[in-house]
Amino acid sequence: MSDISIFDMFSVGIGPSSSHTVGPMRAAHAFVHMLKAEDLLGHVNSIVVELFGSLALTGRGHCTDKAIFMGLLGELPETVDPDAVQVKLDALHETHVLLIDSKTHFLFDPDQHLIFHMDKCLTLHSNGMCFTAYDGRQKVIKSQVYYSIGGGFIVTEERFNDPIVESDTKVPYPFYSAKELRALCIKNKMRIKDIMLANEEALFDIDAVKKRLLDLVQIMEECVHKGCTTEGYLPGILRLKRRAPSFNRTLRQKGQRGNAPLAHLNWINLYALATAEQNAAGGRIVTAPTNGAAGVIPAVLLYYKRFYPDVTDAKLMEFILTAGAIGIIYKLEASISGAEVGCQGEVGVACSMAAGALVAVLGGTLQQIEKAAETAMEHNLGLTCDPVAGLVQIPCIERNAMAAVKAVNAAILALTEGGAHRVSLDEVIITMLETGKAMSKEFKETSKGGLAINVPNC
Secondary structure, rough: OOOOOOHOOOOOEOOOOOOOOHHHHHHHHHHHHHHHHHHHHOOOOEEEEEEEEEEHHOOOOOHHHHHHHHHOOOOOOOOOOOHHHHHHHHHHHHEEEEEEOOEEEEOHHHHHHHHEEEOOOOOOOOEEEEEEEEEOOOOOOEEEEEEEEEEEEEEEEHHHOOOOOOOOOOOOOOOOHHHHHHHHHHHHHHHHHHHHHHHHHHHHHHHHEEEEEHHHHHHHHHHHHHHHHHHOOOOOOOOOOOHHHHHHHHHHHHHOOOOOOOOHHHHHHHHHHHHHHHOOOOOEEOOOOOOOOOHHHHHHHHHHHHHHOOOOOHHHHHHHHHHHHHHHHHHHHHOOOHHHHHHHHOOHHOOOOHHHHHHHHHOOOOOHHHHHHHHHOOOOOOOOOOOHHOOOOOOOOHHHHHHHHHHHHHHHHHHHOOOOOOOOOHHHHHHHHHHHOOOHHHOOOOOOOOOHHHHOOO
């Protein structure tokens, strides 16, 4: 396994986008940190940030500007208070000064120092950004290009061709494909969760790992609860009314479980909608594996927790560990960036991760787990990313619900049929990558095709 930890695939952040919000915030934070490390920060008079490609085209709708401001101020996605963001942004717009600490500040006028290059794209990836620091004489002190490559991961231009490197700490069971993971499980007579736990234990204290895994589950549940109880409208020009609160009231009036054959689907839909609406509102979520797809895995996990007997902490951890292993393989073999491969790399991957994880906690075999994950992606191939008005709302919110239901169905098929499959998980992952490369750029998170140009924005 590379240095991708389960906590890289499942990181805590804020909405609405991992590649357009979480990644840029981390990049801005990294740039200021680099200036500090090189003892250059005290010489900075101003910083200019340039956005290219998809970051420019859908950046405002994805709150890229706000994320960069917060990152320059030293905030990180996992610790920033979503409720305090607007207060700091209002101060910036009033003063045009970013206060790093009590002694350090520099000029930053959002209208002048944040540039959206709508007609330019850097060569290596659609999600490119350039940070440049100037002194008082407008001489360049430092400049750095970053790429946000999906799931909140960032990489510098110099490291782009090798963004994922071996960890200094060798894990006992390295894998780079589904085939290799399968072989490890068979050879060592271990389940996927055991492989993942052993690798994580090589990196972190095992008790801390288990606590963090359960913390992820708790954050997912808290996000769903907040989404189910927060009334009002989502931010942005579409003025979409939150649907989860009324949906939640309707279901609870009918009883916790319901008697209709499809009653369980209502709860899956609710959990996915609640999470996706929280993400769209800039709330705290678990990137799983991206923000735009953050509703799928919580929906399937909480469905399992609500409707199946004998759910234990160990089973909840197995769900996260199995899903994470599948996500890591997609990250290594292909991409989880909507700007690179379309929404098949976000919602499609989340659907695949959730399907395999559900089979695992239901006692499925290794073959059945892979079958479920493969089936889920096979029927997301070619899924475009065409957000209306550049907002992670239409079709993103409902798409999470649709994918969560599809994940459960893929798990049912795999468990019913015994797991035999003609197409391997690795084959469908490579197919997803090839499909994404062949997809027109208008359908890869630019809001220049599909629903984005056929649906009125207001």
